Amino acid sequence: MSNPLPKKDKEQKSAYSEIGPFLGLGVQLAVTVVIMVLAGNWLDEKYHKAPMFLIIGACVGTFAGLYNLIKTALEIEKKSKK
Amino acid sequence: MTRFQKYIRNTSIFLLLLFILFLAAFQLHLIPKTLFIVIILAKLLATLQFVGGMFLNEKGLKKGQAGFMVFVFGGMGARIFINLVVILFLSQILKVNFNSFILAFFIFYVIFLIIEMIYLAKYEDRLKLKK
Numbered sequence: 001m002s003n004p005l006p007k008k009d010k011e012q013k014s015a016y017s018e019i020g021p022f023l024g025l026g027v028q029l030a031v032t033v034v035i036m037v038l039a040g041n042w043l044d045e046k047y048h049k050a051p052m053f054l055i056i057g058a059c060v061g062t063f064a065g066l067y068n069l070i071k072t073a074l075e076i077e078k079k080s081k082k
Numbered sequence: 083m084t085r086f087q088k089y090i091r092n093t094s095i096f097l098l099l100l101f102i103l104f105l106a107a108f109q110l111h112l113i114p115k116t117l118f119i120v121i122i123l124a125k126l127l128a129t130l131q132f133v134g135g136m137f138l139n140e141k142g143l144k145k146g147q148a149g150f151m152v153f154v155f156g157g158m159g160a161r162i163f164i165n166l167v168v169i170l171f172l173s174q175i176l177k178v179n180f181n182s183f184i185l186a187f188f189i190f191y192v193i194f195l196i197i198e199m200i201y202l203a204k205y206e207d208r209l210k211l212k213k
Contacts (some may be wrong), residue, residue, distance in 0.1 A: 025155070026199075029158060031188075034184055034188045037166065038181060038184065062159075065159075065162065066159045069158065070155065073155045077148075
């Protein structure tokens with residue numbers, strides 16, 4: 001036996017479920033950039049090429065993150081238009 | 083006081099409490115001085131990007147669905163890039179540990195992102211109104 005949720009709770013739940021992908025996108029972007037930058041820094045320390053790998057890692061991470069962000073944002077927009 | 087101003091006030095109280103917590107940890111010798119400096123710098127940077135993001139969100143909400151997408155996602159990308167440049171710059175100038183700095187910033191970034199998204203979720207009806 002399940003009690004139906006009150007209207008306010010239902011609205012709040014729907015709002016959070018709509019915002020969920022946005023939060024995921026932000027975290028995904030940050031994780032991509034941070035991992036690539038840390039990997040770049042690690043390679044710099046290993047091969048003594050500072051700051052070459054760090055810059056490459058930062059650029060690759062930012063562009064990959066932004067590409068993913070724009071792609072997913074466009075998908076979300078398409079879905080919201082339907 | 084508008085909802086936006088109330089939200090900024092509540093977030094400021096949260097930030098102050100967080101600062102007191104880290105200061106207490108430093109005074110009690112639970113964290114070393116270098117780590118304390120890194121945490122405070124990361125928190126400051128994350129706060130600045132959060133405030134910038136909130137203003138962009140507010141502008142985006144006034145511009146309707148399409149404007150909202152541009153302001154929120156464009157702002158998100160621009161902010162992370164600017165922050166990265168500032169972190170690289172600061173870690174070179176202040177000679178702080180780069181890995182600790184970037185990880186501390188990442189933690190604060192996620193905390194602020196959650197706060198930002200809760201704000202948007204609470205006032206999601208404003209998004210729908212502008213469609």
